[in-house]
Amino acid sequence: MRIVSDKMPKVDVASILTAEEIAAIHEFMHHYPHPRAASLDALKIVQKRNGWVDDAQVNAIANILNVPMTDMDGVATFFNRIYRQPVGRHVILICDSVACYLTGYEALAAELKAQLGIDYGQTTADKRFTLLPICCLGNCDKGPAVLINEDTYGPVQPEEVAQLLELYA
Structure with a gap:
């Protein structure tokens, strides 16, 4: 504390x-x-x-x-975009609002966690990615949505995760 x-x-x-x-x-x-x-x-x-x-x-x-x-x-x-501990080179924020939840948030979150090998609040061993939930990205019409650094994506399907992550080598 x-x-x-x-x-x-x-x-x-x-x-x-x-x-x-x-x-x-x-x-x-x-x-x-x-x-x-x-x-x-x-x-x-x-x-x-x-x-x-x-x-x-x-x-x-x-x-x-x-x-x-x-x-x-x-x-x-x-402010949830001011980080008070070290984060990866790329911060992935996944929207967990009701709109994104209804359009596939759970499957997308599971795939991101599986591909990255981390859970919320963690950073990959190579310090490439940090994964965090966020209550809304304001992209409700394109859910489920993620924000990587300053880039918003949506709707994102679980099968698109690997290709999306490759954009941030």
């Missing part, structure tokens, strides 16, 4: 984030009337480098935006 405090320890931000990340965060801060409004943008900027955001990076962002660490951690853990 992580314990997060409201006390924001001052950190050497430059030793945690790159100069480019710091500059990009400052640029986003100027787009909003309050720096804290740039929280999600800042997390996305930092996540882009290595695929996830660790506690030190969240603290560094909190320092830049001058917001309490608990607030920044709240944003980082609320």
Whole structure:
């Protein structure tokens, strides 16, 4: 269990984030009337480098935006597309909404798990894929649907899984 405090320890931000990340965060801060409004943008900027955001990076962002660490951690853990632990090079999100469930989600999920050899929340041994459920992809008319990185697919049939995975070598 992580314990997060409201006390924001001052950190050497430059030793945690790159100069480019710091500059990009400052640029986003100027787009909003309050720096804290740039929280999600800042997390996305930092996540882009290595695929996830660790506690030190969240603290560094909190320092830049001058917001309490608990607030920044709240944003980082609320959004399901901000990853707080390492993920594979390609993140597969499979929609488990009612619409996708009714159009074949269970068979598609079983095939993805079988092909990848992992369950939800796990990453393949070669660090190529992480498989996660998501409550809705907004692609209800094309269920069952998956999102791989930023690419949406649907409807996806179980027999198409191997060919789909090959696109992400």
